[in-house]
Amino acid sequence: MIDLDPLVVGVIAGMVLVTYATKVGGLWLLGRIELSERAEVGLEALPGAIIVAIVAPELAGGGPPEWAAAGLAAVVAWRTDNLLVSLAVAMAAVLAFRAI
């Protein structure tokens, strides 16, 4: 249960190396090139686009209960600007809508 196989540790080390490279790669690369104004505009749009790209397929794969809960969470988040409250509403909503 607590044994560490040297080969497994080696695979994990390889995973750590490539993962850390991706985590620091973007910042490192941009520190070395001069960005145009257009590129800055793109960079500002990037976070929202990534979040939407993460969540859109998840919602598309869900059904009416998930869509309704997501919509309710969005309204509460917009009104309260509070993550914890919005998340509580989202979870309660998805459980309730699924039970219908």
Next chain:
Amino acid sequence: MSVSFERSDVVAGFRTCLPVAVGVGGYGIAFGVLSRQAGLSVAEATLMSATVLAGASQLIAVELWDAPLPVVAIVVTTLVVNLRYVLMGASLRPWFEDLSPLQSYGSLFFVTDESWALSIADLRTGSGRGGFLLGAGLSIWVLWVATTAIGAAAGGAVGNPKRYGLDFVLTGIFVIIAVGLWRGREDLAPWAVAAGFAILGAEMLPGRWYILLGGLAGCLVAVIRHD
């Protein structure tokens, strides 16, 4: 814009991210259970969570796990699945260029989808809290490592997470964060395109390529519309 790196930033990030980290913990338990079934020991699964800290790629690695171990396939797949972090790291530059290399590259070790999203939302408000990302990342790290160990030790004694709605936690979190990132009508076209490409990509591409595809497509629309 001046960006600090105070202890209070780290604490704020840790606190804000804690409810999110609890949600991530549901996935940690699932990962722990799956990795035990795939043949990893509790120590190996926990070590992987503590050092790799990238949930999707870890789950896929465990799915590829076999005897003999497909070392190259696992490492290359990990790289591909995690390429999206290159974009996330790039998006932090406006704030992180003021930090020291130790502060920025140290914080980036703890980056996950969730802590990155919360930090961007915080930095966008002009808080200037450069240490927020580290704090948020640490709260996820603690929960991710602990729940991996619990899941691995418990083995198959855990039921279906869908019963508790846990499968919806991360979706809900990202919807809420998206609301906070909305900048107005200028975002409509990039977001619509990002969503369209991501949904298509999720159907047609393996792994998590759809995140890169949708993110880049949305970003490109913003650049083209700038003129």
